[in-house]
Amino acid sequence: MMYSDKVLDHFQNPRNVGEIEDANAVGLVGNAKCGDIMQMFMKIEDDKIVDVKFKTFGCGAAVATSSMATELVLGKTIDEALQLTNRAVMEALDGLPPVKVHCSVLAEQAIRAAISDYYKRQGIDPEPIVGKIEEVDHDHEIACD
Numbered sequence: 200m201m202y203s204d205k206v207l208d209h210f211q212n213p214r215n216v217g218e219i220e221d222a223n224a225v226g227l228v229g230n231a232k233c234g235d236i237m238q239m240f241m242k243i244e245d246d247k248i249v250d251v252k253f254k255t256f257g258c259g260a261a262v263a264t265s266s267m268a269t270e271l272v273l274g275k276t277i278d279e280a281l282q283l284t285n286r287a288v289m290e291a292l293d294g295l296p297p298v299k300v301h302c303s304v305l306a307e308q309a310i311r312a313a314i315s316d317y318y319k320r321q322g323i324d325p326e327p328i329v330g331k332i333e334e335v336d337h338d339h340e341i342a343c344d
């Protein structure tokens with residue numbers, strides 16, 4: 200069996216799919232090699248992630264990892280969310296095949312990109328806090344269901 204039951208479950212029933220209309224943190228990242236893109240929406244209040252949703256035009260592992268990543272950061276502080284690694288997301292899913300590891304990186308980067316946007320909206324340079332992120336063009340619309 201190539202995928203764990205948890206990966207299959209999160210792929211078939213992804214949690215927190217969609218958009219948050221009044222999000223105050225939105226990140227869009229992509230992987231140049233596979234062409235997959237992922238958008239993450241957050242509502243942050245008093246440094247806490249009170250709501251999070253995602254949309255992805257990506258593979259099954261991208262869906263599963265972003266679904267798990269949203270569950271792991273919901274209710275957490277910004278600091279806690281920034282400590283979430285793709286490795287932790289993979290572990291929470293009982294692992295991924297090696298060729299799919301980059302998909303979990305996309306989920307980690309999408310969270311960082313959203314938090315980076317949160318700081319930018321307040322006129323704060325996010326790079327010292329969040330690190331460097333390869334974001335894709337914000338005008339790019341994602342087709343996703």
Ligand code: FES
Nearest residue numbers: 233235258261302
């Ligand atoms: Fe690119 Fe999974 S194959 S995100």
